[in-house]
Amino acid sequence: MDADLRFLAARVAKGDDAAFRGIVDRTRAPLYRLAARLCGDLGDAEDALQDAYVDAYRALREGRWDGRSKVETWLYRIVTNAGIDALRKRRERGEKEASEPKFDGLVAAEARVALRELDAMLADLAPQDRAALVLTSVEGLSSKAAAEALGCSEGAIEQRLVRARTALRERQGREEARGS
Amino acid sequence: MSGGDLERDLERLRAATETITPGEGLGDAVMRAVKGAATSEDPLASIARRTSGLDAAPEITDAIVGRIRPLRGAVRPAPTPSWAEGVGRAGPFAVGIALLAAAASFVLFLSSQREVDATIVSSVDTVEVIE
Numbered sequence: 001m002d003a004d005l006r007f008l009a010a011r012v013a014k015g016d017d018a019a020f021r022g023i024v025d026r027t028r029a030p031l032y033r034l035a036a037r038l039c040g041d042l043g044d045a046e047d048a049l050q051d052a053y054v055d056a057y058r059a060l061r062e063g064r065w066d067g068r069s070k071v072e073t074w075l076y077r078i079v080t081n082a083g084i085d086a087l088r089k090r091r092e093r094g095e096k097e098a099s100e101p102k103f104d105g106l107v108a109a110e111a112r113v114a115l116r117e118l119d120a121m122l123a124d125l126a127p128q129d130r131a132a133l134v135l136t137s138v139e140g141l142s143s144k145a146a147a148e149a150l151g152c153s154e155g156a157i158e159q160r161l162v163r164a165r166t167a168l169r170e171r172q173g174r175e176e177a178r179g180s
Numbered sequence: 181m182s183g184g185d186l187e188r189d190l191e192r193l194r195a196a197t198e199t200i201t202p203g204e205g206l207g208d209a210v211m212r213a214v215k216g217a218a219t220s221e222d223p224l225a226s227i228a229r230r231t232s233g234l235d236a237a238p239e240i241t242d243a244i245v246g247r248i249r250p251l252r253g254a255v256r257p258a259p260t261p262s263w264a265e266g267v268g269r270a271g272p273f274a275v276g277i278a279l280l281a282a283a284a285s286f287v288l289f290l291s292s293q294r295e296v297d298a299t300i301v302s303s304v305d306t307v308e309v310i311e
Contacts (some may be wrong), residue, residue: 017252020245021241024241024244024245025238028235028238028241029234029235029236032234032235032236033231033232033234033235036231037227037228037231037234046240049236049244050240050243050244050247053244053247054244054251057248061251061255061256062255102240103236103239104236104237105237106236107234107235107236108209110209110212110230111231111234113230114227114230115227115231117223117227118224118231121224133224137225138227138231139228140228
């Protein structure tokens with residue numbers, strides 16, 4: 001898989017645009033899942049994923065992929081950044097103008113409900129803290145891999161996780177106090 | 181709205197919704213949800229499990245390729261590296277390796293010289309003893 005992707009990435013870098021379709025086809029599913037989990041919304045996830053692939057294409061054509069890191073890891077990082085940007089944009093525009101998903105025909109109802117739960121649970125967290133929690137607790141990455149995806153140190157990831165979990169516990173406490 | 185109108189509207193809605201039936205996967209989804217609740221699964225782990233099969237429709241690939249099409253002329257292709265850049269990049273490593281090789285040769289030379297000296301001295305000793 002990685003050798004195929006490296007080969008395709010090298011071809012795109014040399015100007016073979018048709019090879020980019022191969023990269024998208026091979027990496028689409030895990031990256032769509034990542035974007036959806038980060039954004040908690042399928043419309044935003046589609047936008048973030050498309051932006052990320054456009055960035056990746058530009059980077060390949062402009063020679064900004066060093067060829068040493070794994071293509072999957074490199075794309076994972078680009079999608080993570082695009083997901084964080086999407087969360088920031090959503091905060092700025094408010095919830096009123098949510099974009100409608102167009103390519104969600106294969107998404108099961110159970111997954112949609114789970115994404116809504118996730119979005120509601122993490123709504124109050126800062127985008128970077130939310131991303132750290134999603135990468136480690138939902139995507140199952142180690143702190144080291146999450147730090148690589150977010151472009152920060154492992155210590156920074158641990159701090160973000162502590163902040164995120166504290167905020168979630170406080171929120172749960174408030175909800176329980178309101179319920180009793 | 182009069183009571184008669186309300187009754188008629190409710191009757192219309194009842195008739196229109198009478199044929200609603202769940203999809204085939206509902207029973208399985210309910211059982212998975214019940215199982216998850218019964219085992220008090222961590223909420224984030226439960227969400228991870230329930231979203232593990234997420235995939236977009238294949239048409240998203242066409243949408244992405246469609247978005248990169250207008251960029252083809254706009255992106256600045258990576259410049260082809262010249263041989264001088266290669267020399268500049270690899271030069272320091274080459275000098276380092278050459279220095280290491282020179283040092284190793286010198287150490288080897290010294291040690292063999294010492295061996296030759298020792299051999300000569302021992303041969304001279306032997307000759308003296310014989311004499």
